[in-house]
Amino acid sequence: MPSSPQIIALILIGLAGLFSCNQKKTAPREAQKTIKPGAERWLDTDGQHINAHGGGIYIEDDTYYWFGEHKIAGEEGNRAMVGVQVYSSKNLTEWTNEGVALAVHGDTKSMLQKGSTIERPKVIYNDKTGKYVMWFHHELKGKGYEAALAGVATADKVTGPYTYLTSRRLHPGVYPKNFTLEQQQLAATALKDTSLKRPELGRVGAYLVRDYEGGQMSRDMTLFKDADGTAYHITASEENQTLHVSELTDDFTKVTDNYVRILPGKRNEAPAVFKKDSTYYLISSGLTGWKPNPARSAKAPTIFGPWEELGNPVRGSEEDLKKTFRSQSTYVIPVLGKQNAFIFMGDRWAPKNPIDGTYVWLPIKFEEENPTLRWLPEWDLSEFD
Template structure:
């Protein structure tokens, strides 16, 4: 029997929607869970474990507080990637007045979960901004659970690598101060040269938009936008995935990259990022390397389509690249269409990644299925 449920529109009004079984992806449309409610897992990432996909994301609410963490990190499960069951709140925020770093009203963004084969623990990292501080804290945070659906237990937040230079730091970074003054006409160049790397040396490096990647040998990496979002930092995590080793590097200094998403194909590491324009969409970027910790080369905008589509990445921002289980070299680009005026109504843009001349490529498809991901679909 078909049930009728309420889905919130961009204006917060209730519109009756029938729950249904999904058999394809329809990027940009309201994507309902198995109960008929709009999936609430923004800025998310996916873990595949024991035959099931788990989608973790930011639980948004209506109105002016919609982009603050009022509930926590949500979790959904699926075996086919089309139909998702709401598993509830995997990591709840702490109570108001508790003084916790993840107190209700803080900012929790881009949660990613990986599984540690040695400890048998599920480990979640996320970008955290402390309550009442806007985006000044620029911290990363970690939580763990014995089950993929949680509940996760918050461990700590931090700015990583306090008192440590990146492996590719120069002697000048360590010994020649770079001074940046107000209204400095060379501000961007000095930041790229390492001004904020030096500034944050003692207290730890900034960490905002982030993702995780586990390599074939089990090594886990934390990739984050640092230095006031001007430079990406790639860090090796400890064997238990609960902390940082001393091994980290800067890549694309001054490149203004956000929203990193990393995947591996044919022994090469690929990265898709966005530019730096706040909630507004911008042209995606892509890059490749033979080594996670060095040698990254830019490949340009992966989007193929109209000028508007290329300029806006189909009006979305990257959050994760999902390898499709059982389909060799098949990957899904996951992006978000942010709606900052009513964040709960944000939409999901999932598209297949194809390759041309060794470069990842994204093309718009109104509707597509896993078994037709490499075929041309209806063009918008």
């Protein structure tokens, strides 16, 4: 006859079996085959909302890697509490979480400490050093947006971990190649004129002169690596009044003295640069904080210009034109295996609860060699066939 402990054990086993039989089996998540711009949830292969805001795509072999800002719930999520997240995909619809590529530091003496600001991380590969190089917009903890630094990190593996190198202002003691002595003198005079407003000061380069010694501001930014292996850093500078395009050094961790101002005083941010055939294209936004505004576009025969403004690339309703489908540009993705196929990559920000931010991806179509965007509630890569 079984002892009391044995009877109790048998009863527990039986109850456990009964309980497990009554549980509903979790159905495997159906693979996502289409892109749904602005969808409330874009789930990764673990069934979690993708957390890679202000992102960019790096492509290696047949795989896309999506780097972006890791957000948390609440307004605290507007600062970097975790770091930069990375996902991988073979088809642009199903994304696997590869973890934190660049982590913030717990050390309060580090510039990259928890609670600082990391925005718009972008990654490129350096063929000479064998390093993956990440640049990002960096603001210091508790300092708002006054630092306006460019941060740099490197890794031996595409998914990281990335080692933080430094954050700095750019080009101290160096003027852009297209900023003449006469313009320098005019800007210095304008800087002393208290009657001038920010747009005019930005147009003439007054902030460029102001920041000459300490280095130029860098906020919203992107990277572009050309076919010849040369890489460039494109950033909103001069109090966000003017974009700067800077050539990177051979190891991609610094800028050279070869840089220019483009679209001076036009107040562009959120730059996304891509190249079709021999023409360079830019999609950007205006300055309205977290609120969406009309997109802008431009093109040039070289990355240093001259840049020709093309106007709003959006085609659609008045609301679409005014708010760019309630999104802001962050990157343009070249599609593998398809010629001259590009995807606009944008964010719908949710500053009160940043983790709820969503993504607007749309195919870029060309009309008279100019990029255009039209709303599609759901689409796939056959759009490029």
